Amino acid sequence: MADVTVFDDPLVVAGETFRSRLWIGTAGYPNQKVLLDSVRASRAEMVTMSIRRVSLAGQGFDTVRLLKDYKFLPNTAGCETARDAILTAELAREALETNWIKLEVIGDRETLYPDVQELLKATEELIARGFTVLPYCNDDPVVCQRLADLGAAAVMPMGSLIGSGMGVANPANIELICRRSPVPVVVDAGIGTASDAVIAMELGAAAVLLNTAVAKAADPVRMAAAMGHAVEAGRLAYLAGRIPRRGRAEPSSPQLGLVGS
Amino acid sequence: MELTVNGEVRISQAANVAELLKEELEEGHSQRGIAVALNGQVVPRAEWQNARISKGDRVEIVRALPGG
Numbered sequence: 001m002a003d004v005t006v007f008d009d010p011l012v013v014a015g016e017t018f019r020s021r022l023w024i025g026t027a028g029y030p031n032q033k034v035l036l037d038s039v040r041a042s043r044a045e046m047v048t049m050s051i052r053r054v055s056l057a058g059q060g061f062d063t064v065r066l067l068k069d070y071k072f073l074p075n076t077a078g079c080e081t082a083r084d085a086i087l088t089a090e091l092a093r094e095a096l097e098t099n100w101i102k103l104e105v106i107g108d109r110e111t112l113y114p115d116v117q118e119l120l121k122a123t124e125e126l127i128a129r130g131f132t133v134l135p136y137c138n139d140d141p142v143v144c145q146r147l148a149d150l151g152a153a154a155v156m157p158m159g160s161l162i163g164s165g166m167g168v169a170n171p172a173n174i175e176l177i178c179r180r181s182p183v184p185v186v187v188d189a190g191i192g193t194a195s196d197a198v199i200a201m202e203l204g205a206a207a208v209l210l211n212t213a214v215a216k217a218a219d220p221v222r223m224a225a226a227m228g229h230a231v232e233a234g235r236l237a238y239l240a241g242r243i244p245r246r247g248r249a250e251p252s253s254p255q256l257g258l259v260g261s
Numbered sequence: 262m263e264l265t266v267n268g269e270v271r272i273s274q275a276a277n278v279a280e281l282l283k284e285e286l287e288e289g290h291s292q293r294g295i296a297v298a299l300n301g302q303v304v305p306r307a308e309w310q311n312a313r314i315s316k317g318d319r320v321e322i323v324r325a326l327p328g329g
Contacts, residue, residue, distance in 0.1 A: 001303045025329035050328025053267040063327050065295035075328050095296035095325045211329035
């Protein structure tokens with residue numbers, strides 16, 4: 001029997017091929033070893049990074065060296081204007097030698113909801129400057145369409161609030177976005193545990209991006225492995241096509257030849 | 262000479278970006294993952310030696326850190 005694996009079904013974003021449909025964040029792990037072991041256990045090929053001013057308090061550990069075997073996806077986390085996000089992206093391109101950018105432009109510090117107007121503006125400008133732009137955005141089909149129209153390489157709608165662990169809050173929206181999107185849809189933020197990642201993939205997401213669910217789990221390495229399996233399971237189930245829901249029982253064993261009278 | 266580095270006023274003797282990095286970074290600080298902007302424009306690594314610094318310049322020195 002042929003092996004049934006997701007390796008028959010690579011993810012392609014902006015012409016780059018990924019065997020794994022999990023992208024993983026690198027922040028908030030208990031230590032460097034747990035971070036590296038978790039990334040390995042997740043089988044992700046791409047990791048997210050942030051760009052921050054150098055602190056005189058010291059350099060901390062060298063994550064760039066630690067994760068040198070992985071593709072870096074720098075973010076613009078914390079930026080509140082297109083202007084700041086563009087400069088951060090330019091610095092990230094130089095620091096990490098990649099033109100890929102996870103574009104975040106935040107409109108509200110409490111909910112970390114995107115500022116759509118600034119996000120669209122920054123997307124357009126960064127694409128003009130040759131970036132491969134992956135915007136973190138609302139789970140809104142029209143916003144996702146606008147971003148794709150501007151040339152975003154993928155759209156990354158939120159499952160739910162960043163770091164909340166509430167899972168996919170609006171599955172109907174995510175499904176709608178996945179059905180209509182001309183570019184890959186990466187569900188970003190809100191994943192709390194493996195079943196949330198499965199659901200995102202079953203709804204048709206091309207990939208899942210998560211961080212806190214693994215970094216803050218009681219056992220991050222185990223949770224990372226669980227997430228790796230979850231995206232594969234969800235993807236396979238999506239491709240396989242689920243049975244319809246019905247309100248009554250349907251016996252699965254043959255009804256003829258029952259023993260007894 | 263007075264400069265603004267990462268939003269803070271500094272007195273520096275550096276003539277170019279490479280010299281400023283020597284002043285600002287701890288000895289032995291890895292230069293991987295570092296990037297510099299001078300008055301809002303990124304200075305490519307290959308230009309650090311040539312990029313002259315003048316009084317009143319605004320410099321951003323950043324590095325890649327863990328992120329989500």
